[in-house]
Amino acid sequence: MTTQSIVLLIVFLSVLLALAWPLGILLTRVGNGDAGTSPLPGFGWLARVERLIYRAAGIAGQDGKVAGQGWKSYAFALLLFSVIGALVTYGLQRVQLWLPLNPQAMANVSPDSAFDTAVSFVANTNWQGYAGEQTMSYLTQMLVLAGQNFFSAATGIAVAYALIRGFASRSAQSIGNFWVDVTRSTLYVLLPLSLILSVFLMGQGVIQNFSAYQDVQLIDPVTYTQPKVGADGQPLKDAKGEPVTETLTATTQNIAMGPVASQEAIKMLGTNGGGFFNANSAHPYENPTALSNFAEMLAIFLIPAALCFAFGRMVGDQRQGWAVLGAMTVLFVICTCVLMGAEQTAHPGLQALNIDQSASALQSGGYMEGKETRFGISASSLFAAVTTAASCGAVNAMHDSLTPVGGLIPMLLMQFGEVIFGGVGTGLYGMLVFAILAVFIAGLMIGRTPEYLGKKIQSYEMKMTSIAILVTPTLVLAGTAIAVLCEAGKAGIANPGAHGFSEILYAFTSAANNNGSAFAGLSANTPFYNTMLAIAMWFGRFAMIVPILAIAGSLAGKQRLDANAGTMPTHGGMFIGLLCGIVVLVGVLNYVPALALGPVVEHLQLFAK
Amino acid sequence: MDFIFLAATLLFYAVTVAMAAGCDKLGGQP
Numbered sequence: 001m002t003t004q005s006i007v008l009l010i011v012f013l014s015v016l017l018a019l020a021w022p023l024g025i026l027l028t029r030v031g032n033g034d035a036g037t038s039p040l041p042g043f044g045w046l047a048r049v050e051r052l053i054y055r056a057a058g059i060a061g062q063d064g065k066v067a068g069q070g071w072k073s074y075a076f077a078l079l080l081f082s083v084i085g086a087l088v089t090y091g092l093q094r095v096q097l098w099l100p101l102n103p104q105a106m107a108n109v110s111p112d113s114a115f116d117t118a119v120s121f122v123a124n125t126n127w128q129g130y131a132g133e134q135t136m137s138y139l140t141q142m143l144v145l146a147g148q149n150f151f152s153a154a155t156g157i158a159v160a161y162a163l164i165r166g167f168a169s170r171s172a173q174s175i176g177n178f179w180v181d182v183t184r185s186t187l188y189v190l191l192p193l194s195l196i197l198s199v200f201l202m203g204q205g206v207i208q209n210f211s212a213y214q215d216v217q218l219i220d221p222v223t224y225t226q227p228k229v230g231a232d233g234q235p236l237k238d239a240k241g242e243p244v245t246e247t248l249t250a251t252t253q254n255i256a257m258g259p260v261a262s263q264e265a266i267k268m269l270g271t272n273g274g275g276f277f278n279a280n281s282a283h284p285y286e287n288p289t290a291l292s293n294f295a296e297m298l299a300i301f302l303i304p305a306a307l308c309f310a311f312g313r314m315v316g317d318q319r320q321g322w323a324v325l326g327a328m329t330v331l332f333v334i335c336t337c338v339l340m341g342a343e344q345t346a347h348p349g350l351q352a353l354n355i356d357q358s359a360s361a362l363q364s365g366g367y368m369e370g371k372e373t374r375f376g377i378s379a380s381s382l383f384a385a386v387t388t389a390a391s392c393g394a395v396n397a398m399h400d401s402l403t404p405v406g407g408l409i410p411m412l413l414m415q416f417g418e419v420i421f422g423g424v425g426t427g428l429y430g431m432l433v434f435a436i437l438a439v440f441i442a443g444l445m446i447g448r449t450p451e452y453l454g455k456k457i458q459s460y461e462m463k464m465t466s467i468a469i470l471v472t473p474t475l476v477l478a479g480t481a482i483a484v485l486c487e488a489g490k491a492g493i494a495n496p497g498a499h500g501f502s503e504i505l506y507a508f509t510s511a512a513n514n515n516g517s518a519f520a521g522l523s524a525n526t527p528f529y530n531t532m533l534a535i536a537m538w539f540g541r542f543a544m545i546v547p548i549l550a551i552a553g554s555l556a557g558k559q560r561l562d563a564n565a566g567t568m569p570t571h572g573g574m575f576i577g578l579l580c581g582i583v584v585l586v587g588v589l590n591y592v593p594a595l596a597l598g599p600v601v602e603h604l605q606l607f608a609k
Numbered sequence: 610m611d612f613i614f615l616a617a618t619l620l621f622y623a624v625t626v627a628m629a630a631g632c633d634k635l636g637g638q639p
Contacts, residue, residue, distance in 0.1 A: 083622035115614035542625040550632040
């Protein structure tokens with residue numbers, strides 16, 4: 001690691017902490033406040049909008065009050081909201097050619113791609129089998145894709161609120177109201193933050209227009225080589241299984257336009273990650289400068305970190321929030337340092353060619369394939385760690401080009417369950433499920449009924465915890481196994497061998513954990529992958545949310561016991577260590593055999609004679 | 610083709626609703 005990398009990491013975490021603390025106070029007021037009341041002075045007009053929404057939607061009663069929901073009603077409302085979102089997103093993609101705001105006359109999206117994209121955006125994954133600037137009209141981008149960026153993020157926050165209320169309440173029947181939680185999270189948190197970040201990004205050079213694409217003359221003609229594709233859109237391969245390439249020369253370039261800034265902000269803040277352009281945050285119109293890059297990384301972690309503070313406040317013990325945040329930070333820093341070190345290290349293949357890979361005033365050194373020179377090793381590596389620790393999946397460098405160890409870390413960060421900061425809401429509720437498992441294991445060791453935050457953890461909570469934790473590894477490993485057994489699965493591989501396996505493992509890891517980034521050498525816009533990954537995304541999201549809401553409902557109905565001399569403290573260094581250990585242990589036990597077949601083999605092959 | 614994918618979306622929804630009902634049957638607080 002270079003000094004620049006270390007300083008960047010320290011500054012990043014310091015600024016994050018400074019911004020997350022006040023946002024945690026706002027999130028507490030949003031979660032604890034009554035429906036139709038403003039969490040901030042001077043925003044009474046927004047509370048009137050909120051009340052109007054409840055009345056229009058028929059959620060409020062005659063007296064204007066909104067009733068609480070039990071966990072089942074909460075879950076059914078959440079699932080209904082999500083499936084309607086998926087159907088609308090699918091439908092609009094299928095008719096976009098005949099709708100306005102389509103200056104490039106983008107064709108209707110194919111059924112399997114529209115299905116995959118609809119599920120992807122509703123599940124907060126934003127896996128993109130398509131190239132945005134070649135597929136989606138401005139209306140589709142703004143109305144359903146950006147819309148789902150808000151709604152899927154608000155859904156995650158709502159589930160986090162529900163689980164926190166389960167811990168905080170005493171003998172309650174209700175865990176809140178889903179419609180209220182989604183509305184308040186959107187109105188008071190996501191919309192204002194997105195507006196601020198959009199304007200900031202426009203100041204940095206992110207575009208926001210409805211223009212048709214621009215043709216510009218290149219200063220110098222560019223000759224380049226690209227993989228040749230067949231009539232089915234799949235890369236052609238020679239007799240040895242290697243990709244067939246063709247050499248082309250370009251004298252003009254078609255520059256894509258569009259309303260990017262408005263989508264870029266919520267893409268980051270909502271840990272959605274779906275880029276307006278195919279190159280995502282590596283594209284200069286999405287992420288033009290080092291400062292915009294820093295702001296985008298902060299935006300990814302901002303709400304997940306702030307929710308930890310909100311958690312501490314809402315359960316009445318701020319130390320609990322610090323403990324969860326501490327566990328997340330410890331794991332994040334370790335993984336980031338390994339990733340930065342791996343990418344900064346000289347690549348043996350290039351070393352053999354006597355290529356200078358040392359850091360200097362003129363170059364960032366290290367392994368720069370797939371990275372932007374304006375970001376260099378430090379900012380690219382930190383972005384890769386941030387985007388995969390959170391379930392964002394936006395990229396400012398191509399993860400497929402990371403070194404084997406550098407690529408293993410993003411995969412591992414996702415395989416830990418996206419709980420290291422994690423997605424908006426999902427990171428906190430995922431980590432709290434691991435906290436329940438941690439106190440259960442600690443209880444077994446000391447022979448005492450496990451408790452967390454004064455709530456007894458009994459067999460029902462442990463059944464639901466087991467389901468929530470095992471859903472994603474099952475989807476990842478089963479999906480990967482099916483893909484490597486099927487011709488349709490193997491057809492998408494760009495690099496035969498261990499890296500091809502890594503591409504497939506990464507795809508299912510990303511989909512089931514609702515991340516959305518890819519080892520993009522995999523050609524995944526096929527009926528096989530669109531269907532398989534849609535299954536992984538939907539159930540990776542909702543088959544985890546359902547048992548978590550069941551835990552929330554069960555905990556809410558219990559008495560909250562006072563701590564006594566025999567209660568295991570869950571706010572100190574010992575608990576943080578235990579929590580980190582449990583997260584790593586579960587992740588490693590599930591995935592080490594698969595990782596050994598992919599990135600570990602790739603790493604060893606680097607040094608093969 | 611649209612019918613297949615719309616049906617698949619509704620099937621996903623139905624399975625997760627059934628899962629919620631199943632979780633409820635497993636027990637827990639009333």
